[in-house]
Structures are given as C-alpha cells and as structure tokens.
Amino acid sequence: MTGEANQWWQSLIANDEETVCEVVNYAFADNPAAGCAVGVDGSVLSVVMRHQDIDSLPDQTPGVTSSGRPTLKTLSKRDRTLWWLTSMGSNIIATLKEGFATAPGITAIDLAVLTRLPDTQRLGFVAYGRWTRQVVEAGPWRETGDALRFLDIGQDVACSVTTTASGNLSSTIKPLDTSRLPGLQSLLDHAQDDAGSGDMTLADLDGGLRTHVPAAHHAQQDPYRIRPFAEWKSQSAPAQPPAPTAPGPSPAxxxxxxxxxxxxxxxxxxxxxxxxxxxxxxxxxxxxxxxxxxxxxxxxxxxxxxxxxxxxxxxxxxxxxxxxxxxxxxxxxxxxxxxxxxxxxxxxxxxxxxxxxxxxxxxxxxxxxxxxxxxxxxxxxxxxxxxxxxxxxxxxxxxxxxxxxxxxxxxxxxxxxxxxxxxxxxxxxx
Missing domain, CATH: 2.60.60.30 (sav2460 like domains)
Incomplete structure (x- = not known):
C-alpha cells in the first residue's frame, strides 16, 4: 500500500488533473461557499465558486438609538453590497489558500464566482481572475478589510461591484461579460439553475459537493490503513496483466x-x-x-x-x-x-x-x-x-x-x- 500512496503523491505533485481535482474538491466539500475544481492546465488550477446570493443577507443590522436603547437599523443598499462583497472576498481568499495548501504543485488558480443576480434571479458570473501562490501566501489576512484586497493582488481581475467616480462602491450587482472567456460562457450557456429540476445544477453546487465526497477518501480505501495478515494474504494473488491501453494522440x-x-x-x-x-x-x-x-x-x-x-x-x-x-x-x-x-x-x-x-x-x-x-x-x-x-x-x-x-x-x-x-x-x- 505504501507504493500506492507514493504513486498517488507523485501524481498530485505532478499536477495530474484527475488527482488534483479529486483532492481539491474533497477539501472544498465543507466550505461555506462551495468551490469546485474543474481543470488543470500545466500548474494552473481552474476553480468555480458559488457565492451566496445578496438577497440571502439580512437588510437590517443591530444598533442603538440616541438614548442608548437597542434597535434594528435598516442597511443602505450600498452598505449591504459592501457586506456581500467583503464576504465574497473572504471566501475567495479562503478558497485560494485551501487550493494551494491541498495541491502543492499548483502555482496559480484561475477562479470565477457565480451567484444569483438580484434583478433577474438568474445565475451569473460576478468576479473572476488569476491569483498566484506567491501573492496569496505573502499577504496578511487578519482584518476584515483585507478581504477586499483580492481585487488588487490578482491578474486580470474583473468584478461586477466597481468604484464610482466619487470613490464609492457601486450599489448594483450586474453580470460580467464572459463572451471572451469561452469556458465560462459555455458553462453558463449549458447551466440549469432551477434547483427543483431534479438534475445536478449550478444552484445545487454546494449540496452536490457535500453529498459526493470522493470514494477514494473513505476509510476502507485509506492507503495507510493497517490490514490484518489474512486480508493481505487473500489479496496477494499474482496481478492480472494490464488491459491494453487505447492508442495515444496522433504525433505532432x-x-x-x-x-x-x-x-x-x-x-x-x-x-x-x-x-x-x-x-x-x-x-x-x-x-x-x-x-x-x-x-x-x-x-x-x-x-x-x-x-x-x-x-x-x-x-x-x-x-x-x-x-x-x-x-x-x-x-x-x-x-x-x-x-x-x-x-x-x-x-x-x-x-x-x-x-x-x-x-x-x-x-x-x-x-x-x-x-x-x-x-x-x-x-x-x-x-x-x-x-x-x-x-x-x-x-x-x-x-x-x-x-x-x-x-x-x-x-x-x-x-x-x-x-x-x-x-x-x-x-x-x-
């Protein structure tokens, strides 16, 4: 079994796509904002993240009156958007850090964020970009405001919440134009976001990840499990010759x-x-x-x-x-x-x-x-x-x-x- 574990580790550090996506998705399975690894290109991992809808946030916050009595204050649209954006930034950074921690051979992550848009109630992409291991691991992530630095430290970062000419955050959330990013546009074009359709949907991404934990991580398949001698002996029969593999791609x-x-x-x-x-x-x-x-x-x-x-x-x-x-x-x-x-x-x-x-x-x-x-x-x-x-x-x-x-x-x-x-x-x- 040590040989199998070593082979698995070598596949992981070599950025084998199937191994990396399986391991990263297992790590993502318990995240508040569901992330899903969808591919590996060289040392770059692609991830889609499902962030909570802004309509799920409360529109009031605890406060006190001028006389010191507790009360509930209505949030302005801009304050509610800032709350939602800060939450998204926190989840983006957490997803990036967990992806890098789980896949040691990955040097950069292309991440795109989905949410249900308040105006249309349809899924749309509201942020995307590329973040490298170096900038994520170098940054201090201690204060609430640090979450918004995801906008500044990535490459080609786009976000539907922008800064107005007066320096304030926009109060509207609109979908990003993904027509020039074929992978994202194709994902949207073929997505079903109706949670009641009975099919696996983007709307159900979080639940789908939680209920489909990769079988390779179940206890009975743990490569480090100590096996009784009788079990080892019963499984030590000569291995069958490997099945013929399909021919590889045509030479260049x-x-x-x-x-x-x-x-x-x-x-x-x-x-x-x-x-x-x-x-x-x-x-x-x-x-x-x-x-x-x-x-x-x-x-x-x-x-x-x-x-x-x-x-x-x-x-x-x-x-x-x-x-x-x-x-x-x-x-x-x-x-x-x-x-x-x-x-x-x-x-x-x-x-x-x-x-x-x-x-x-x-x-x-x-x-x-x-x-x-x-x-x-x-x-x-x-x-x-x-x-x-x-x-x-x-x-x-x-x-x-x-x-x-x-x-x-x-x-x-x-x-x-x-x-x-x-x-x-x-x-x-x-």
Whole structure:
C-alpha cells in the first residue's frame, strides 16, 4: 500500500488533473461557499465558486438609538453590497489558500464566482481572475478589510461591484461579460439553475459537493490503513496483466521555416502553445496586430509584465521547469479576438543583459495543439546573431470565400533583442 500512496503523491505533485481535482474538491466539500475544481492546465488550477446570493443577507443590522436603547437599523443598499462583497472576498481568499495548501504543485488558480443576480434571479458570473501562490501566501489576512484586497493582488481581475467616480462602491450587482472567456460562457450557456429540476445544477453546487465526497477518501480505501495478515494474504494473488491501453494522440506534424497550413475550426476555440527549451533562459511574447503587423496600442503586447490581452483571449500561462527543460505556455482563443486583430505573432526574446543569444538555446521547439487532437511543432533555428525571434504567426485568411485562420512557421529575428522586436511591431519603447 505504501507504493500506492507514493504513486498517488507523485501524481498530485505532478499536477495530474484527475488527482488534483479529486483532492481539491474533497477539501472544498465543507466550505461555506462551495468551490469546485474543474481543470488543470500545466500548474494552473481552474476553480468555480458559488457565492451566496445578496438577497440571502439580512437588510437590517443591530444598533442603538440616541438614548442608548437597542434597535434594528435598516442597511443602505450600498452598505449591504459592501457586506456581500467583503464576504465574497473572504471566501475567495479562503478558497485560494485551501487550493494551494491541498495541491502543492499548483502555482496559480484561475477562479470565477457565480451567484444569483438580484434583478433577474438568474445565475451569473460576478468576479473572476488569476491569483498566484506567491501573492496569496505573502499577504496578511487578519482584518476584515483585507478581504477586499483580492481585487488588487490578482491578474486580470474583473468584478461586477466597481468604484464610482466619487470613490464609492457601486450599489448594483450586474453580470460580467464572459463572451471572451469561452469556458465560462459555455458553462453558463449549458447551466440549469432551477434547483427543483431534479438534475445536478449550478444552484445545487454546494449540496452536490457535500453529498459526493470522493470514494477514494473513505476509510476502507485509506492507503495507510493497517490490514490484518489474512486480508493481505487473500489479496496477494499474482496481478492480472494490464488491459491494453487505447492508442495515444496522433504525433505532432513537424513544420519547416516558411511552411503554412490552415487551422481546423476546433483550434479557433482554443489553441494551446508550449515553448520548450534548455541551455539558457528565454521569454515567450505575443503581439496582437493589424494586417500591417503593427499593434493598435501597447495593451496588445503580451509579455511577462502584461500576461494577457483582448480580455484574456490571448494570455501567457506561466513558465516552469519540467525535467531537464523549461516550458512556457500560452493559450489563444482565436474566435474571441476583436475584428481589428488580423495577426498574432509568437516570439521569444533573450535577456540582453546576459549577453546570450538564441544560439545559446538547446532543444528549442514550439508546440501547438487543440481540442481535436491535431498538433504541430516547429524547431526554430539556433542563430548566434540574434537575441529575439519571431517563431510563428497566426493570421486571418479567406479560403473559398470563407474566413479561416492559418499558421506560418517563421524563425527570423533581431540582433538588439526585445526592444527591436517590440519596435518592429509598433510597441512604444522608452
């Protein structure tokens, strides 16, 4: 059984999706605000949290009259909204801390919050963003007001409660626009929020988690349980040979410099990019440009200090060491890009201060895959004369009168590194 426990632990720290989601959901099962782990991408965990409806809060609070007698005071709409927002922030931070504590290999959590909206009584998303382990574990969480810092320490955080021009919190709760976040929009589009429908619903998320505790954590399956000798002996028969496994995904199609291909429609809804390398450090960068390969603003430049653009339609997912190589990943939702974005450039750059060039990189390769299982890979040239390189481009095209997206392998660069690369794409560099 020790071997099984070790195998389980190795799967957990390696961020095996099934293992991480099972363990995290077990930990979430007794939370006041139900959270549900729904996926793992590299070292990033995705979580949906069901927060209490604001209509469930009391509209009065204890107080005293001018003569000192106890009374109940009616809460203003703004005070009630602040109470609800503070409660949501507390539950977000608690959910993040518990997720990081339970899954040691996770470095960031993408979290989205659902609630029933007071105007329509329909479920809607009211907050989402990405929070890293580093910022959550570094923050002091002692005072009530600390709960509202979830708005400031995350990446791409959006919240339906905003600050007005006068500095006050808005008193209305409206659903966030999720049209550019396909996963969230799809969840809403297929959600049943009628608790009486008899089906598992988002409205019943809390109860569903509590009544479906993973069986792997039941006492009779505890990997550390001491077993009687007779039980051990009865289960020590020679193991049956493993059943044949289904064939894996098709190998990636290797591209050569200058080669182009038309992407399948599945790639428009989600294209995952991974740049693998060794020998030196490099950073992945994305440029969202017009037909002239120029950005319309600096916000269309995606790099380590600005990891997403187009409301999350193009975003970096982080860098991590895997064995003897480093892998930096990105995700692109082509169908969600604004119409003025005609081209998306995928580039790398070396740190100019180190004096190293792209010739210092070893085992460098760019890998693409999508939901259909189709995958492509390209090995950029190891050029000792450049410090930044465009590895590939995604661009709009028309084929037989129909709009398409195409992929082109490039492998060309700039000797002056990131500054030259950025200027060439219209980014203002000081």
């Amino acid at each position: 199609t290797a591209l050569v410099p200058g080669q182009t291909l038309t992407l399948p429609e599945e790639a428009w809804q989600g294209l995952l990019i991974a740049f693998t390398f060794a020998g030196a450090d490099a950073d992945l960068t994305l440029f969202l440009t017009d037909s002239e390969s120029r950005v319309t603003g600096d916000e269309d430049f995606v790099f380590y200090n600005q990891p997403s653009a187009a409301q999350g339609a193009a975003r970096l997912l982080g860098k991590q060491v895997e064995g003897q190589h480093t892998v930096e990943r990105a995700a692109v939702h082509l169908a969600a890009l604004p119409a003025h974005i005609q081209r998306l450039t995928i580039a790398i750059n070396m740190d100019v201060d180190t004096g190293l060039t792209c010739g210092s990189l070893t085992h460098a390769s760019l890998y693409f895959d999508c939901a259909s299982g189709a995958a492509w890979t390209f090995q950029p040239p190891s050029d000792p004369d450049i410090r930044a390189m465009v590895i590939a481009e995604l661009y709009r095209h028309t084929t037989n009168g129909q709009p398409t997206w195409k992929l082109r392998a490039v492998g060309q660069g700039w000797a002056d590194g990131l500054d030259g690369l950025a200027r060439a794409h219209g980014v203002h560099v000081e």
